[in-house]
Amino acid sequence: MKPIVTRFPPSPTGFLHIGGARTALFNWLYARKTAGKFILRIEDTDAARSTADSVDAIFNALQWLGIDWDEGPYFQTQRKDIYARHIEKLVASGHAYYCSCTPDEVNAMREAARANGLKPMYNGRCRERGLSKSDNTVVRLKTPDTGVTVVEDMVKGDTAFQNAEMDDFIIQRSDGSAMYNLAVVVDDITMGINTIIRGDDHLINTPKQILIYKALDADLPVFGHVPMVLGQDKARLSKRHGAMSVEEYRKMGYLPDAVINYLVRLGWSHGDQEFFTRKDLIEKFDLAHLGRSASMFDMQKMTALNARHIQAKSAQELAPALLPLLKDQGIAAEDDTFTHKVIETLQPRSKTLVEMAASARFYYVDAPELDEKAAAKFLTPDTAGILTRAADAIESLTDFTQENLEAVFKKIMADCDLGFGKIAQPLRVAITGTTVSPGIFEMLLALGKDKTVYRIRRALSIIASGSS
RNA sequence: GGUCCCAUCGUCUAGUGGUUAGGACGCCGGCCUCUCACGCCGGUAACCCGGGUUCGAAUCCCGGUGGGAUCACCA
Numbered sequence: 001m002k003p004i005v006t007r008f009p010p011s012p013t014g015f016l017h018i019g020g021a022r023t024a025l026f027n028w029l030y031a032r033k034t035a036g037k038f039i040l041r042i043e044d045t046d047a048a049r050s051t052a053d054s055v056d057a058i059f060n061a062l063q064w065l066g067i068d069w070d071e072g073p074y075f076q077t078q079r080k081d082i083y084a085r086h087i088e089k090l091v092a093s094g095h096a097y098y099c100s101c102t103p104d105e106v107n108a109m110r111e112a113a114r115a116n117g118l119k120p121m122y123n124g125r126c127r128e129r130g131l132s133k134s135d136n137t138v139v140r141l142k143t144p145d146t147g148v149t150v151v152e153d154m155v156k157g158d159t160a161f162q163n164a165e166m167d168d169f170i171i172q173r174s175d176g177s178a179m180y181n182l183a184v185v186v187d188d189i190t191m192g193i194n195t196i197i198r199g200d201d202h203l204i205n206t207p208k209q210i211l212i213y214k215a216l217d218a219d220l221p222v223f224g225h226v227p228m229v230l231g232q233d234k235a236r237l238s239k240r241h242g243a244m245s246v247e248e249y250r251k252m253g254y255l256p257d258a259v260i261n262y263l264v265r266l267g268w269s270h271g272d273q274e275f276f277t278r279k280d281l282i283e284k285f286d287l288a289h290l291g292r293s294a295s296m297f298d299m300q301k302m303t304a305l306n307a308r309h310i311q312a313k314s315a316q317e318l319a320p321a322l323l324p325l326l327k328d329q330g331i332a333a334e335d336d337t338f339t340h341k342v343i344e345t346l347q348p349r350s351k352t353l354v355e356m357a358a359s360a361r362f363y364y365v366d367a368p369e370l371d372e373k374a375a376a377k378f379l380t381p382d383t384a385g386i387l388t389r390a391a392d393a394i395e396s397l398t399d400f401t402q403e404n405l406e407a408v409f410k411k412i413m414a415d416c417d418l419g420f421g422k423i424a425q426p427l428r429v430a431i432t433g434t435t436v437s438p439g440i441f442e443m444l445l446a447l448g449k450d451k452t453v454y455r456i457r458r459a460l461s462i463i464a465s466g467s468s
Numbered sequence: 469g470g471u472c473c474c475a476u477c478g479u480c481u482a483g484u485g486g487u488u489a490g491g492a493c494g495c496c497g498g499c500c501u502c503u504c505a506c507g508c509c510g511g512u513a514a515c516c517c518g519g520g521u522u523c524g525a526a527u528c529c530c531g532g533u534g535g536g537a538u539c540a541c542c543a
Contacts, residue, residue: 011542049542119471173541179540179542202538203538225473227474228536262480272482274491294474296479298480298494301479305493420501424502
């Protein structure tokens with residue numbers, strides 16, 4: 001059996017959006033799953049809209065997602081000779097012909113057809129004229145007038161198109177450049193691509209492409225047209241309509257593994273499983289379970305998945321992605337061991353890395369910024385006694401362990417006849433400045449004895465000065 | 469408008485003739501508990517409509533409705 005060869009052919013006319021990423025993912029996953037090959041091809045023939053920045057943005061986004069390619073990137077603008085050669089071959093074999101009709105003339109034909117209630121099409125005027133190449137001639141493919149072209153699609157099933165519905169479409173412009181359908185097919189043939197997974201907006205192009213394959217006497221690839229991704233308003237997600245770049249998700253603190261997991265599940269399923277590691281996906285992805293209907297992008301669900309991936313990672317894995325976010329706040333987290341402990345306390349309560357970075361702030365500042373309401377409620381003369389006892393007892397500990405800390409608090413609880421909550425909240429505010437934080441013990445242990453005592457003493461001095 | 473695609477809880481989906489229609493996100497309760505989370509338990513909520521086929525349809529067929537894609541010397 002021949003190895004699977006797939007591809008992802010973005011147009012560099014903007015950032016890589018979520019829908020494009022999903023298509024890339026499906027192709028990549030299928031190649032990896034089958035130990036095949038995944039090729040990247042940049043379709044940059046639209047000179048007016050293609051930019052080098054977009055090319056970089058696409059590379060960066062794919063790299064961030066962990067989608068690597070085995071071959072390429074190829075650039076269509078560098079393959080003009082190849083297209084020209086194939087077009088000449090088609091003309092020579094009688095499958096295509098030169099046409100000298102001007103755009104105005106073709107428009108007139110379309111209008112005329114429309115006026116007669118017919119489909120607006122080029123009428124084939126130059127088809128048998130035997131014209132040769134000259135300025136302003138285009139090349140058209142001679143398409144059958146009768147019969148049907150059937151697209152055998154892995155996800156949509158068989159779809160039949162009437163050949164009579166297709167006109168002799170242009171494959172080469174008057175300036176000699178190749179049109180999209182021709183370039184794609186020639187690329188796919190010459191690159192050995194045998195499996196094409198793409199958006200179902202291409203389904204209607206497919207019969208035209210099949211005709212080109214046949215005219216070129218090439219084997220047909222396997223097609224799979226996946227449905228579009230819709231935005232919250234149920235409108236199709238596109239670059240100009242609410243589709244965020246994958247770069248945006250990185251900035252918002254999403255993990256690439258979570259984005260991949262979410263994207264793949266949007267239109268593919270494996271029974272009831274929701275959480276997938278990258279390894280799972282490569283192992284389990286298949287074409288048979290691709291969905292046939294469009295799906296709506298749901299940020300909340302992706303966020304929930306992100307939280308699960310954050311929990312599933314180790315602090316060591318998370319740290320490199322968190323550090324820049326800390327740096328944005330002016331925090332230079334230099335002590336890796338400390339940062340790893342910090343991360344561990346925050347993992348179960350962070351849905352995104354951005355959230356985690358914000359929650360981590362109090363660990364790194366010299367003294368926490370006090371929340372006014374929290375301080376007013378918990379840093380009072382009433383709690384000063386408890387805090388003093390805590391500071392003294394903790395300071396005298398030779399081993400700063402959870403066991404010893406528990407003993408310290410147990411004693412205060414007994415001496416003052418208080419529940420743990422009465423001690424924990426003032427302490428929490430003293431340490432973090434707010435009433436919300438990781439658990440007392442894990443937090444203190446991460447922070448260490450000196451900083452703990454320092455912060456409690458500082459809170460006490462604030463109480464003493466009556467400034468809260 | 470022509471052509472083509474699609475249709476299960478609000479959302480993502482499982483389901484391939486016989487299920488109390490399952491899971492996940494969200495939402496609502498409860499438990500756990502030093503706060504917030506996590507976790508756990510429970511609840512809310514769906515087969516677009518109408519015809520067939522069949523002993524029996526979410527599943528098969530036809531029609532309707534609704535949504536989407538596409539109709540270029542763009543990709």
